[in-house]
Amino acid sequence: MALELELISPFEVAKEFALAVQEYTLLSAQSLANFFRRPLYMGDMLQQADLIGVGSLPIVILTGLSVGALLALNSASTLQRFGGVTLIGQLVSLGMVTELGPLITGLMVAGRNASGMASELGSMIVTEQIDAMRALGTDPTKKLITPRIGATAFMLFFLTIIADLLGLIGGYGVAHLLFGLDTQQYWTSVWQTLVFRDVFTGLIKPVLFGFIISTVGCYYGMSTRGGTQGVGRSTTQAVVASSVLILVVDFFVTKLIFAIFGYR
Amino acid sequence: MPAPTLPSANTAAAVVSPSDYAIEFENVSIAFDDNVVLDSISFRLAHGETKAVFGVAGSGKSTLLKLAIGLLRPDSGRIFVLGEEVTRMSEQELFELRRRVGIVFQESALFDSLKVYENVAFRLMEEKLSPEEIERRVREVLRFVELERTYDMRPSELSGGMRRRVAIARAIITEPEVLLYDSPTGGLDPVTSNTIVELIMKQRDVAKTSALMVTHRLQDAFTMATHEFDQATNQMVALPKGQRGEVAMSFLILKDAKVIFDGDAHELAASRDEYIREYIS
Numbered sequence: 001m002a003l004e005l006e007l008i009s010p011f012e013v014a015k016e017f018a019l020a021v022q023e024y025t026l027l028s029a030q031s032l033a034n035f036f037r038r039p040l041y042m043g044d045m046l047q048q049a050d051l052i053g054v055g056s057l058p059i060v061i062l063t064g065l066s067v068g069a070l071l072a073l074n075s076a077s078t079l080q081r082f083g084g085v086t087l088i089g090q091l092v093s094l095g096m097v098t099e100l101g102p103l104i105t106g107l108m109v110a111g112r113n114a115s116g117m118a119s120e121l122g123s124m125i126v127t128e129q130i131d132a133m134r135a136l137g138t139d140p141t142k143k144l145i146t147p148r149i150g151a152t153a154f155m156l157f158f159l160t161i162i163a164d165l166l167g168l169i170g171g172y173g174v175a176h177l178l179f180g181l182d183t184q185q186y187w188t189s190v191w192q193t194l195v196f197r198d199v200f201t202g203l204i205k206p207v208l209f210g211f212i213i214s215t216v217g218c219y220y221g222m223s224t225r226g227g228t229q230g231v232g233r234s235t236t237q238a239v240v241a242s243s244v245l246i247l248v249v250d251f252f253v254t255k256l257i258f259a260i261f262g263y264r
Numbered sequence: 265m266p267a268p269t270l271p272s273a274n275t276a277a278a279v280v281s282p283s284d285y286a287i288e289f290e291n292v293s294i295a296f297d298d299n300v301v302l303d304s305i306s307f308r309l310a311h312g313e314t315k316a317v318f319g320v321a322g323s324g325k326s327t328l329l330k331l332a333i334g335l336l337r338p339d340s341g342r343i344f345v346l347g348e349e350v351t352r353m354s355e356q357e358l359f360e361l362r363r364r365v366g367i368v369f370q371e372s373a374l375f376d377s378l379k380v381y382e383n384v385a386f387r388l389m390e391e392k393l394s395p396e397e398i399e400r401r402v403r404e405v406l407r408f409v410e411l412e413r414t415y416d417m418r419p420s421e422l423s424g425g426m427r428r429r430v431a432i433a434r435a436i437i438t439e440p441e442v443l444l445y446d447s448p449t450g451g452l453d454p455v456t457s458n459t460i461v462e463l464i465m466k467q468r469d470v471a472k473t474s475a476l477m478v479t480h481r482l483q484d485a486f487t488m489a490t491h492e493f494d495q496a497t498n499q500m501v502a503l504p505k506g507q508r509g510e511v512a513m514s515f516l517i518l519k520d521a522k523v524i525f526d527g528d529a530h531e532l533a534a535s536r537d538e539y540i541r542e543y544i545s
Contacts, residue, residue, distance in 0.1 A: 039390075124375075131335050132373035136387050136434075137363040139355070 053155030068167030089189030092171030121221025292341030366435030425456030
């Protein structure tokens with residue numbers, strides 16, 4: 001059997017990319033505008049908040065603890081050489097609150113929920129359930145997408161706070177048990193290191209990441225074509241795209257906040 | 265005999281307004297990439313009439329239904345449903361119109377995460393009716409399709425025929441003025457198919473709902489043309505020979521993206537068109 005390779009011109013690829021960006025932007029804008037239009041599906045939003053927030057709690061607890069402990073372990077081995085073990089609290093605190101807490105939580109929830117949204121909505125597309133919803137006079141962006149955006153942004157904010165806290169506890173465990181750092185010394189340095197800018201940075205990011213995860217997951221779900229194979233493809237693409245977008249946006253948000261508040 | 269020609273859209277518009285029909289297609293065309301699915305087709309569905317739509321697989325039958333309810337937009341032409349020009353309406357305006365139209369999808373398209381009563385009650389819940397009123401109407405309509413016992417079940421627990429009947433219940437719960445059926449008996453055994461045909465007939469003869477019924481099964485449409493629903497016995501009865509074809513039932517056949525026949529059972533039986541003769545034989 002001869003294998004046929006179809007060559008696609010770069011122009012076509014660029015056109016398709018531009019179209020995808022346009023569709024994603026329109027879907028996101030429409031879903032955001034739905035927050036100000038009736039009906040607002042609060043019941044669906046609460047259900048999604050439970051699925052996304054409570055459902056992601058175990059994975060966030062585990063990763064938060066692990067990352068905090070690893071951060072303390074790696075930094076302590078370096079700091080020990082210069083007799084600076086007392087600085088572990090500062091490093092863990094800054095690292096977790098401004099960067100690793102939001103980022104790791106975002107990536108974990110992206111892996112778990114962007115895929116879930118893409119596969120759920122994708123399955124609804126291929127089984128004509130979305131068409132059925134439209135035919136029944138209900139706007140799927142209002143009923144399905146807006147509640148997911150609200151729930152993800154809201155819950156990621158709190159999940160990040162939990163991850164930050166657990167990261168600090170993980171760091172304390174390592175610092176205290178392995179390096180003999182005093183409890184009060186650790187927590188004082190954790191507390192005193194943080195300034196408004198750090199907390200602001202660490203809490204604005206999860207809201208943005210939540211928006212990215214839900215809109216990318218819903219976009220890939222709603223644009224699913226090609227049956228069950230298409231659902232699988234959408235799911236993979238949703239995780240990859242949301243993860244990459246989180247990393248890119250993280251960089252620019254950090255840079256922007258540095259530009260606004262100045263470097264430490 | 266060649267297929268009956270359709271009156272010109274312009275002439276028709278001058279005589280009767282589109283609101284005199286439940287559905288009217290005027291020179292509607294749609295293509296997906298290079299594949300022309302419907303090419304300038306025109307037809308009308310009168311109020312209270314059921315029109316069976318035939319054609320080989322891929323002839324655009326399901327597309328036609330999706331165009332009628334505004335789920336797809338035509339490349340050209342105009343579509344009127346209950347006097348409203350669907351082709352000029354925004355999605356938001358369409359949501360309002362769709363509350364007056366029911367559709368039964370080919371694979372039922374029940375929401376698999378919801379129970380049967382939630383599926384059937386979907387529109388009523390959206391309209392924020394009281395829970396008592398919703399339960400009363402859901403039970404009533406499930407009784408109509410003889411599936412009241414499935415009230416608390418999930419779609420995955422139902423057979424194909426039961427799913428199709430639940431989809432019909434969901435479509436008729438708001439007593440729509442127009443119903444669109446997409447292969448309602450496709451892939452079902454003859455007994456279940458007969459039950460579905462009886463339900464569609466009941467809807468036609470009791471509720472007097474206008475309907476477009478896409479089907480591959482000619483025998484279903486002929487049953488509908490030769491029987492009527494008897495409310496006293498709650499079953500369909502054959503019409504006497506002289507009255508056969510006298511019910512509000514017509515046929516539309518699509519071929520090569522065009523309408524090649526649009527008429528009643530008598531005209532279909534009398535057709536001399538080779539393709540139609542072969543199709544109905």
